[in-house]
Amino acid sequence: PFILNQVNPERVLIGGAEGVYESLDRADTASEIGPDIVVNQLGGRAAAYGAVGNEDLLFVGSGDAIFRRAALGDPLTPLTLPAGGFIVDIALDVDDPMQVFYIDPQAVNRSIDGGDSFAPVTGNLDVTGLNALRAIAFVPGADFDAVFVGTDRGIAASTSVSGFSGWTPFGANVPTVPIYEFDYDGEMDTLIVGTLGR
Numbered sequence: 001p002f003i004l005n006q007v008n009p010e011r012v013l014i015g016g017a018e019g020v021y022e023s024l025d026r027a028d029t030a031s032e033i034g035p036d037i038v039v040n041q042l043g044g045r046a047a048a049y050g051a052v053g054n055e056d057l058l059f060v061g062s063g064d065a066i067f068r069r070a071a072l073g074d075p076l077t078p079l080t081l082p083a084g085g086f087i088v089d090i091a092l093d094v095d096d097p098m099q100v101f102y103i104d105p106q107a108v109n110r111s112i113d114g115g116d117s118f119a120p121v122t123g124n125l126d127v128t129g130l131n132a133l134r135a136i137a138f139v140p141g142a143d144f145d146a147v148f149v150g151t152d153r154g155i156a157a158s159t160s161v162s163g164f165s166g167w168t169p170f171g172a173n174v175p176t177v178p179i180y181e182f183d184y185d186g187e188m189d190t191l192i193v194g195t196l197g198r
Helices: none
Strands: 002-004 012-013 020-023 031-035 049-050 054-062 065-069 091-092 100-103 109-110 135-139 146-151 155-160 168-170 179-185 189-196
Touching: 002 049, 012 049, 012 054, 049 091, 054 091, 054 100, 100 135, 135 179, 135 189, 146 179
Parallel strands: 091 135
Antiparallel strands: 002 012, 012 020, 020 031, 049 054, 054 065, 091 100, 100 109, 135 146, 146 155, 155 168, 179 189
């Protein structure tokens, strides 16, 4: 995986076969910052990098663990997570680094303390007919924020109005296919969806 910093596009996080690497100069050079930590790739990119006020902040999913770094030069340290499975994808609120989401194949979890603790917000997602979670995106809004989850049968959405625990299918024209990746462009206020098959 190749992840641009959310607030400084000069900075790049690279998941290698034997470790995590960081570049501060558009990938002209890179330094290993997480030896033996392999970033998961099962649908989304299991990493989030950079927030307003802290472009050094990063979260990396490896196996069933998430590692966090708060400041440049600090080690990547494992977080305490609810019982679950393989970390599929991570989403960080770019404006509020205290708010972090991650998914495993069956659950959505949220932290409001920068990753010190997580609580499930899967809510009614299992009754929407959408399961096998593959990607997650956080989208800030003027009146409320939204989280989108890509599944094996389309997209589900939840908002801060429901505490991110009330889910509904999203996208009238989105085909019923696996959703493998999201990319949100804040300047254009556009969510780009990568699917398998269409």
